Amino acid sequence: MPATRLVDLDRILQARDLLDGVVRVTPMEHAREFHDSFGGPVHLKCENLQRTGSFKVRGAYTRIHGLSAEERARGVVAASAGNHAQGVALAASLVGTQATVFMSRKAPLPKVAATRGYGADVHLVGTAFEEAFAGAAEFAERTGAVFIHPFDHEDIIAGQGTVGLEILEQVPDVGTVLVSTGGGGLVSGVASAIKASRPEVRLVGVQADAAAAFPPSLAAGAPVGLDSTHTLADGIAVARPGELTFEHVTSLVDDVVTVGEEALSRAVLNCLERRKLVVEPAGAAPVAALLEHGGAFEPPVVAVLSGGNVDPLLLMQIIQHGMTAAARYLSVRLWVPDRPGSLAGVVTRMSELGANIVDIEHSRISGRLGIGEVEVALKLETRGPQHCDDVIAELQRAGYTVASADH
Template identity: 80%
Template sequence: MELVSVERILRARDLLAGVVRRTPMEHAREFEKPHGGPVHLKCENLQRTGSFKIRGAYTRIHALSEAERARGVVAASAGNHAQGVALAAALLGAKATLFMPERAPLPKLAATRGYGAEVHLHGAVLEEALAAATDFAERTGAVFIHPFDHADVIAGQGTVGLEILEQVPDVATVLVATGGGGLVGGIASAVKARRPGVRLVGVQAESAAAYPLSLAAGEPVRVESMQTMADGIAVGKPGPLTFAHVTSLVDDVVTVTEESLSRAVLSCLERRKLVVEPAGAAAVAALLEHPGEFEPPIVAVLSGGNVDPLLLLQIIQHGMTAAGRYLYVRLSVPDRPGSLAGVLTRVSELGANVVDIEHSRISGRLAIGEVEIALKLETRGPEHCRDVTAELQRAGYSIVV
């Protein structure tokens, strides 16, 4: 199967001039010590529509004939590809119809409609929306714009790789969030053509990782069950073209846990002041979960920033818990006036902040004359958690963490 050439990606770059942003490259000093050298973040979360998807969508739709554009375009997406197709179609004068899963994030749904597209909610997962979009194309003659498995789409996404080489000429490792494989395949095509020694690493959510299984089998294999907060990379089966690119050009595919994804979102927000969705933060999650495994200088691609504020709130709480910033404890104390005040005074002296508290006299674990106090505490990190726990125990409290 013929791979996308760097010449094709260069033509896509010329086409996209004035359409997409040359996104910034952030120097992330907080990751230097664990990895022994410079780490940079390629901020595609700051791209138009909030992700890299506009690059491939515009390249693909621009390549259609006037007659094809007149029939309209149709696509399926969890959100980012939908926005890219909607904006690209609007810029090129084509009607766009998008099929999205029924539980697609509301901001992505609203943004897609805001670009003028007609949106249909269909199915619980992306594959069901894809099937509906394909059926719509067959019935109406609209041109189906695949989210990743098309040469024009891969060429458009590959322009990210050209920018990486220009912004960090001595890059040694590039980490890329990977769902279907269009972005990592395009970046690999561009980078390997210019700098074959650069290591390309795809990053997938551990609970939605089709590529490790597919690479082991030597062909695309479907993952039947996917449960991840990173909906943007929750793709059940690679396409034949993207699989060929990953097999030929990508050096490794690693997986990351949900805890690492939430910590990565929190790290981008807290340390870089960047809003990044879980899928977009997968490369940063790899930096957190695999310290010292990647040769610097490293570029981690932040592939998208379209996150529902309610989900972001949950992720921040989850990330703070994973990072040891929350401590949950239960204490048994005598049931007499001043017991609760004594616990809270000691917690305050230890520098922990009470987020939530529950005071109960009803528990099978309690003796007569005891009450149970459940505390959720905000701390400064894992070491502070250990100090608080140890000091409460030394103060004579019976404590369960």
């Protein structure tokens, strides 16, 4: 691929003019709790607060607006895990063309409902993004609808690059930018915008461990496909980078790091608790990188929260998973005297220690128990690892036998 195909700054500036009044300039939040770990400021670029709940509308509108009248008359078609679907649906309605979107049957229901709400005709096919992609490609071939690629097109990259322009305006002295990376459209655009005027800024793509197609692709020197992409972060679960985005990442992105599922859960929880922001796992991947990779990034750091569209049921599971990963739950088994008031004494002690009882089990049937003893199993909500240790130590000092503890 010739280097001239890389999206340049002029094209991104044109996209910004086009998007004026269509998208919002999203806020930049200062994440003070990370300051000490990184020795400088850490900021969160809140694209989760963008129209349709993600950055995707920037690229979708830029691409669809550039279609000819004849192309618009044929309609557009897209494949998406959800965020690109909403961006395409809204952009098509604003431009005045019909959108058809293919989504996985596993796509979060709120994303499906929102896409239909913007006027798109939605088809649910298969259980993976690749199946939706194939369905959209076949539909385009059969009907003549224009296929709107989720990441591998110059207009898409230019539109996403407007996020980079806003970062430079909001944090002029930025040292490192962390960007959620699936197919690579966002990180390609942000890198193109920032490197054009600030080549010393470090650009880092962040992928989920279970859907990290860029590291093996970069090692091979060409896009490489994954066999599976099972991750909470459905928005970046892309099995193969695009040809164009691969060229951008190879040329402009300094590093690609990966994060685990526990870090993704903790990142979503961190955004909820500390920032009061609803962020989907894919959108929180840069925060997961902050949590998992410590002070590895040169401040000032900007982490792009790329999306906030998450199913409430999944969010409940993520919160529980995140609290477990952050040692906010403690499971403990005690042996206590089998006499009236013993259980009440344990409950009272938990209250005094500030541990919230989530579940409790009282049993006299165990070969490990001595005569006159019962086993009490507690599941507790705590304030973190140190609080867990304090609870266990205080129970032992109070004379209880702690048979087992896990946090």
